Amino acid sequence: xxxxxxxxxxxxxxxxxxxxxxxxxxxxxxxxxxxxxxxxxxxxxxxxxxxxxxxxxxxxxxxxxxxxxxxxxxxxxxxxxxxxxxxxxxxxxxxxxxxxxxxxxxxxxxxxxxxxxxxxxxxxxxxxxxxxxxxxxxxxxxxxxxxxxxxxxxxxxxxxxxxxxxxxxxxxxxxxxxxx
Amino acid sequence: xxxxxxxxxxxxxxxxxxxxxxxxxxxxxxxxxxxxxxxxxxxxxxxxxxxxxxxxxxxxxxxxxxxxxxxxxxxxxxxxxxxxxxxxxxxxxxxxxxxxxxxxxxxxxxxxxxxxxxxxxxxxxxxxxxxxxxxxxxxxxxxxxxxxxxxxxxxxxxxxxxxxxxxxxxxxxxxxxxxxxxxxxxxxxxxxxxxxxxxxxxxxxxxxxxxxxxxxxxxxxxx
Ligand code: HEM
Ligand code: FES
Numbered sequence: 001x002x003x004x005x006x007x008x009x010x011x012x013x014x015x016x017x018x019x020x021x022x023x024x025x026x027x028x029x030x031x032x033x034x035x036x037x038x039x040x041x042x043x044x045x046x047x048x049x050x051x052x053x054x055x056x057x058x059x060x061x062x063x064x065x066x067x068x069x070x071x072x073x074x075x076x077x078x079x080x081x082x083x084x085x086x087x088x089x090x091x092x093x094x095x096x097x098x099x100x101x102x103x104x105x106x107x108x109x110x111x112x113x114x115x116x117x118x119x120x121x122x123x124x125x126x127x128x129x130x131x132x133x134x135x136x137x138x139x140x141x142x143x144x145x146x147x148x149x150x151x152x153x154x155x156x157x158x159x160x161x162x163x164x165x166x167x168x169x170x171x172x173x174x175x176x177x178x179x180x
Numbered sequence: 181x182x183x184x185x186x187x188x189x190x191x192x193x194x195x196x197x198x199x200x201x202x203x204x205x206x207x208x209x210x211x212x213x214x215x216x217x218x219x220x221x222x223x224x225x226x227x228x229x230x231x232x233x234x235x236x237x238x239x240x241x242x243x244x245x246x247x248x249x250x251x252x253x254x255x256x257x258x259x260x261x262x263x264x265x266x267x268x269x270x271x272x273x274x275x276x277x278x279x280x281x282x283x284x285x286x287x288x289x290x291x292x293x294x295x296x297x298x299x300x301x302x303x304x305x306x307x308x309x310x311x312x313x314x315x316x317x318x319x320x321x322x323x324x325x326x327x328x329x330x331x332x333x334x335x336x337x338x339x340x341x342x343x344x345x346x347x348x349x350x351x352x353x354x355x356x357x358x359x360x361x362x363x364x365x366x367x368x369x370x371x372x373x374x375x376x377x378x379x380x381x382x383x384x385x386x387x388x389x390x391x392x393x394x395x396x397x398x399x400x401x402x403x
Binding site: 041042044045047048049051054087088089 | 234237238241244245252255256258259260263264265266267269270273
C-alpha cells in the first residue's frame with residue numbers, strides 16, 4: 001500500500017507507478033473471476049441458440065418433374081416433391097412450379113408472391129389477362145414474372161436441367177434471371 | 181459509462197437502498213472460510229442456488245429445440261445433442277447439473293442439521309427447505325422422461341408402479357400422473373408441462389420464501 005505522501009515527493013509526478021488499492025485488486029479479481037464463470041456458462045448457451053443462423057445451407061437436389069414435350073407457351077402448374085430436412089424432421093413437402101417454354105428456353109417460376117409470400121396463380125383474375133395474380137394484396141406479374149404492381153421484385157425461378165431422355169428437372173430457387 | 185447510467189436512474193428512482201438492503205450486509209466471522217476454513221460448509225446453500233440457476237438457464241435453452249411428442253422427442257434430443265453447436269455442452273450442463281443439485285442440496289441439509297440451524301426461530305425455513313427438496317425430486321423425475329429413450333420410458337414405468345402401490349388411492353394417482361392408462365403420448369406432454377412450468381414456478385416461489393426468511397432472521401450463530 002502506498003503511503004499518502006509518497007507520490008507528492010516523487011519528482012516524476014503522476015507518471016510514477018501507483019500501487020493498486022486493496023479495493024481495486026479485489027474488484028478486478030472478483031470481477032474477472034465472475035466474468036469468466038458467467039461467460040463459461042452463457043457462451044455455450046448463446047452459441048447453441050444462434051446455431052440455426054450459422055448452419056451451412058445446402059442446395060436441394062434436382063427433382064424430375066415433367067416431360068419437356070408436355071410444356072407449352074402457356075404456363076402450366078406442376079407439382080413435385082422435394083426432400084426437406086428441418087432439424088430432426090424430414091419430410092417431402094409438395095412444391096409447385098409454373099412452367100412454360102418459349103424461344104428463350106424453359107422458365108419454371110415459383111408461385112410465392114414477392115410481396116409478402118402468398119401464392120400467385122396464372123390467369124386467375126379477369127382484370128389481369130395472361131398474368132400471374134396474387135389474391136392477398138393484388139400484386140400481378142407478367143408471364144416472365146416481371147412485377148407490375150405492389151411487389152418489388154420479380155417472381156423467383158427454379159433452376160432447370162433437361163435430361164437426355166427429355167425430362168425437366170428442377171433444383172433450388174434463385175432470383176429471376178430474365179427480368180428484374 | 182455504467183456509472184453515468186446508474187446515477188441517472190438512481191437520481192430518479194433512488195435504487196441504491198433497494199440493492200443495499202439485498203446485497204450489502206456483513207458476513208459473520210463464523211461463516212467466512214477466510215477466518216475458519218471449516219466454514220466452507222456454509223457455501224453449500226449458495227452452490228445449490230448456483231446450480232439451480234444453471235438448470236433453469238440450460239433448461240430454457242434446451243426448450244428451443246426439444247419437442248414433447250412421442251414421435252419427435254427422441255430425435256429432437258438426438259439432434260440438439262449431436263448436430264447443434266455446443267449441444268452436448270448445454271445438454272450436459274442440464275444432465276449433470278440435475279444430479280449435482282441433489283448432491284449440493286443434501287450437503288446443505290447436512291450442514292443445517294449438524295449446526296442445529298433448524299431450531300427455533302428457523303423451523304419454518306426447514307419446512308420450506310423440505311418442500312424445495314420434494315420439488316427438486318419432482319423436477320428430476322419428470323425431466324428424466326423427456327428424452328423418451330428406453331431408460332426414460334422404463335424409469336417412468338417403475339415410478340408409476342411405485343405410485344400404484346399406495347393403498348387405496350395408488351391406482352388413481354398413477355392414472356392421473358400418466359394422463360391415461362399407459363405411459364405414452366399424454367404422459368410425455370404432461371411431464372413436460374410439469375417439468376418446465378409448474379415445478380419451476382413452485383420452486384421459484386419457495387426459493388423466494390427461503391431467502392426472505394434468511395434475510396429476516398439472519399444466519400444462525402456459531403456453534
Ligand atoms: C432444478 C431444476 C431442474 C432439474 C433438477 C431438472 C432435471 C432434469 C433431468 C434429470 C432431465 C433429463 C436429462 C437427461 O436425461 O439427459 C431433464 C431434461 C429436460 N429439462 Fe430439466 N430440470 C430442471 C429445470 C428445468 C427447467 C427450468 C426447464 C425449462 C424451462 C427444463 C427443461 C428440460 C428439457 C427441455 C429437458 C429435455 C432435454 C434433455 O433430456 O436433455 N428443466 N431435466
Ligand atoms: S402477398 Fe401477394 S400481394 Fe401481398
